[in-house]
Amino acid sequence: MVAGDAKPDGVAVMKPDNSALEVRGLTKRFDRLAVDGLDLTIHAGEFYALVGPNGAGKTTTLRMVAGLLRPDAGAVSIFGIDALDDPVAAKQVMAWVSDEPMIYDKLTPLEYLEFVAGLWGIAPTVSEPVAQELLSSLGLEAHRHERCEGFSKGMRQKVALAGALVHDPRLIILDEPLTGLDAVSARHVKGLLSERVRAGCTVIMTTHILEVAERMADRIGVIASGRLVAEGTLTELRQQNGHADTSLEDLFIALVTLQAAA
Amino acid sequence: MSSATALSWFARHELRLAWREWLAMMTGGRRKRTRAAVIGLLFFAAFLHVPAWAVIGRFADLQLPLDKSSLIVISATIFLAWTLMLSQAIESVTRVFYARADLDLIMSSPATLANLFSVRIAAIALAITMMALLFSTPFIDVLVIGGGARWLTAFGVVVAMGLSATAIAIAVTILLFRLIGPARTRFVAQILAAIIGAGFVIALQVAAIMSYGTLSRFTILTSGTVADHAPDVDSIWWWPARATMGDSEALLLLLALGLVLLGSVMAIFSGRFADTAIDAAAYGRSGRRRAKERRFRGGSRQQALRRKEFMLLWRDPWLISQTLMQLLYLVPPALLLWRSFADSSAALTLISPVIVMAAGQLAGGLAWLTISGEDAPDLVATAPLTPSSVSRAKIEVVLIAVAVIFSPLVAALASASPYQAVITGVAVIISAASATAIQLWFRVQARRSQFRRRQTSSRLATFAEAFSSIGWAATAALLLTLPLAGLISGLITASLIAITWKFSPRRE
Numbered sequence: 032m033v034a035g036d037a038k039p040d041g042v043a044v045m046k047p048d049n050s051a052l053e054v055r056g057l058t059k060r061f062d063r064l065a066v067d068g069l070d071l072t073i074h075a076g077e078f079y080a081l082v083g084p085n086g087a088g089k090t091t092t093l094r095m096v097a098g099l100l101r102p103d104a105g106a107v108s109i110f111g112i113d114a115l116d117d118p119v120a121a122k123q124v125m126a127w128v129s130d131e132p133m134i135y136d137k138l139t140p141l142e143y144l145e146f147v148a149g150l151w152g153i154a155p156t157v158s159e160p161v162a163q164e165l166l167s168s169l170g171l172e173a174h175r176h177e178r179c180e181g182f183s184k185g186m187r188q189k190v191a192l193a194g195a196l197v198h199d200p201r202l203i204i205l206d207e208p209l210t211g212l213d214a215v216s217a218r219h220v221k222g223l224l225s226e227r228v229r230a231g232c233t234v235i236m237t238t239h240i241l242e243v244a245e246r247m248a249d250r251i252g253v254i255a256s257g258r259l260v261a262e263g264t265l266t267e268l269r270q271q272n273g274h275a276d277t278s279l280e281d282l283f284i285a286l287v288t289l290q291a292a293a
Numbered sequence: 294m295s296s297a298t299a300l301s302w303f304a305r306h307e308l309r310l311a312w313r314e315w316l317a318m319m320t321g322g323r324r325k326r327t328r329a330a331v332i333g334l335l336f337f338a339a340f341l342h343v344p345a346w347a348v349i350g351r352f353a354d355l356q357l358p359l360d361k362s363s364l365i366v367i368s369a370t371i372f373l374a375w376t377l378m379l380s381q382a383i384e385s386v387t388r389v390f391y392a393r394a395d396l397d398l399i400m401s402s403p404a405t406l407a408n409l410f411s412v413r414i415a416a417i418a419l420a421i422t423m424m425a426l427l428f429s430t431p432f433i434d435v436l437v438i439g440g441g442a443r444w445l446t447a448f449g450v451v452v453a454m455g456l457s458a459t460a461i462a463i464a465v466t467i468l469l470f471r472l473i474g475p476a477r478t479r480f481v482a483q484i485l486a487a488i489i490g491a492g493f494v495i496a497l498q499v500a501a502i503m504s505y506g507t508l509s510r511f512t513i514l515t516s517g518t519v520a521d522h523a524p525d526v527d528s529i530w531w532w533p534a535r536a537t538m539g540d541s542e543a544l545l546l547l548l549a550l551g552l553v554l555l556g557s558v559m560a561i562f563s564g565r566f567a568d569t570a571i572d573a574a575a576y577g578r579s580g581r582r583r584a585k586e587r588r589f590r591g592g593s594r595q596q597a598l599r600r601k602e603f604m605l606l607w608r609d610p611w612l613i614s615q616t617l618m619q620l621l622y623l624v625p626p627a628l629l630l631w632r633s634f635a636d637s638s639a640a641l642t643l644i645s646p647v648i649v650m651a652a653g654q655l656a657g658g659l660a661w662l663t664i665s666g667e668d669a670p671d672l673v674a675t676a677p678l679t680p681s682s683v684s685r686a687k688i689e690v691v692l693i694a695v696a697v698i699f700s701p702l703v704a705a706l707a708s709a710s711p712y713q714a715v716i717t718g719v720a721v722i723i724s725a726a727s728a729t730a731i732q733l734w735f736r737v738q739a740r741r742s743q744f745r746r747r748q749t750s751s752r753l754a755t756f757a758e759a760f761s762s763i764g765w766a767a768t769a770a771l772l773l774t775l776p777l778a779g780l781i782s783g784l785i786t787a788s789l790i791a792i793t794w795k796f797s798p799r800r801e
Contacts, residue, residue, distance in 0.1 A: 158589055
């Protein structure tokens with residue numbers, strides 16, 4: 032069912048390597064510079080966590096990657112597809128989940144998933160069992176025929192996540208996906224994401240919960256004032272900062288404070 | 294804080310909320326627009342004096358005592374205004390039940406809930422009455438200027454109407470809650486508001502058509518048959534009419550009646566108001582409607598989008614009530630069509646503008662819901678479709694819905710007058726397309742639930758949409774009667790739409 036396995040016709044190929052996402056010189060200015068010439072490379076099959084203080088440019092970066100915001104300058108390549116040149120082909124292989132679950136109140140979770148699968152052009156014979164399985168693994172099976180209007184934020188977030196997974200994307204971009212989830216729901220979501228990464232999917236996620244980044248991510252990027260100030264595995268970050276046994280929280284505070292002082 | 298102080302504080306709080314809600318609706322939530330909104334409102338109120346003069350200026354000299362026919366016409370007009378107030382009040386009460394986010398705070402406070410909700414009921418009554426006063430002032434002004442200060446008592450009648458309309462709206466809504474539960478009340482109340490708002494005029498028109506073959510409701514009101522069956526001139530049924538014309542005794546009685554009615558509703562229902570509000574709030578958290586189990590359907594991406602839009606439109610309570618109202622307004626012309634079928638009466642011409650205008654208005658609402666009222670904009674924007682194919686699918690939905698609703702009427706018209714049917718059909722398409730285009734040019738991201746405030750996002754789009762519907766309706770009517778004037782009207786309307794496009798925001 033992988034919609035993006037076969038590369039669509041006419042795709043503008045930038046670089047045939049194993050990178051899932053390549054960002055070069057990405058820049059966006061609103062009333063101030065939000066993202067400042069950002070370079071980022073995320074490998075296929077990697078779980079990448081982007082952390083940073085409020086207003087650092089995390090969400091703006093990811094919204095540009097997802098095609099929701101046009102950058103002022105720079106290039107974005109998704110599995111070799113130039114996302115600015117051929118956004119439709121790039122969107123075919125990725126999924127976006129925002130921190131505020133945007134679903135339709137008057138649709139049931141199953142109807143929502145049917146709609147999303149239809150938008151990505153997945154055959155119903157393929158998408159229906161996947162949708163049922165996703166709802167079941169996210170604990171929404173009993174609610175699959177209920178309209179979403181009465182759902183809690185956590186339930187809505189899970190429906191939105193199921194929507195992101197129903198078309199089997201190769202790159203999943205999540206902006207604070209665990210916000211507002213209870214412990215059980217958060218574990219469901221984390222489990223599902225880890226499972227996807229094990230199956231070869233690439234996940235890039237912003238989070239304020241440093242413990243999640245520490246536990247789940249293969250690599251962590253620290254962003255401040257629109258720039259990537261540090262990047263690597265937790266061990267590499269510790270080495271870069273000269274503290275072998277410090278926590279990610281301490282590292283994060285040290286890096287952000289250093290950037291603010293600069 | 295004493296109980297009385299707490300209540301006056303809560304009353305101030307309620308009034309402040311009502312004022313800010315109203316201001317936000319007028320300004321689209323932009324503080325900088327406040328002055329412009331106030332100036333615009335004053336201009337609008339001043340402008341309303343012109344149609345008010347045209348409509349009721351000639352009645353300013355009327356003096357008591359009146360004959361039965363005059364009393365019937367005045368009473369029917371007052372009753373019509375009252376039904377509109379009642380319709381507005383039912384909508385307001387339902388909104389308060391479902392939308393206010395301060396219930397937890399109020400319920401957890403140490404104040405007596407019955408008292409707090411009595412204040413809330415009074416605040417609703419005040420808001421309804423103020424709105425009615427705002428719209429009735431130009432009409433009463435015209436009567437005062439033309440007929441003297443005795444007409445000032447009409448303001449008192451408006452207040453009495455506001456009090457009674459609010460009282461009945463609260464009683465009806467709470468009874469609906471008890472009878473059919475919170476899940477259905479919101480939907481039923483919206484339908485009820487639509488029917489009450491339009492029902493009286495339509496009923497009069499239907500009676501006039503059935504009895505005299507005309508759309509004019511005054512024909513039935515001034516008929517001898519109605520006068521024969523009406524109560525005597527000194528009956529209490531004429532109190533509102535007499536009070537309006539300066540009978541202070543009747544006015545005092547009406548005001549007392551309104552106050553007693555509202556007071557009784559406060560005494561009986563303020564406790565239940567709290568329960569009902571809690572039920573409504575709880576419904577938002579736990580009430581869930583189930584859909585039938587069925588298999589996933591295939592098709593293109595655009596088909597998936599269209600299917601989703603149709604499903605959401607079908608499940609939209611506003612749309613159902615709005616469409617019902619449009620259909621209700623079409624009942625009299627349809628009836629006229631049926632009655633005039635044999636003799637091809639000139640009255641048939643009246644049907645075309647009604648149909649064209651209804652199509653334009655409905656298309657505008659549908660277009661806002663599908664184009665601007667997208668609840669999952671990120672999902673649609675990150676889907677592998679070009680923005681133009683998304684817009685195209687949404688526009689198709691609007692035009693298909695309009696076609697489904699209006700085709701039977703145009704087809705019926707074709708049986709009576711093929712030429713008129715062609716003109717009407719083309720005008721329906723142009724009117725619907727124009728309204729949809731305006732919504733597309735002025736689209737802003739919003740939630741579907743913000744539909745009530747859609748007019749606030751762009752005044753230009755709102756006026757353009759209204760002028761477009763009126764313009765194409767006038768064009769259709771003129772083409773059937775004075776073709777040259779119809780062509781000129783069509784050119785003017787097309788120019789207005791072109792100017793609107795010129796002023797629309799530029800997009801990438």
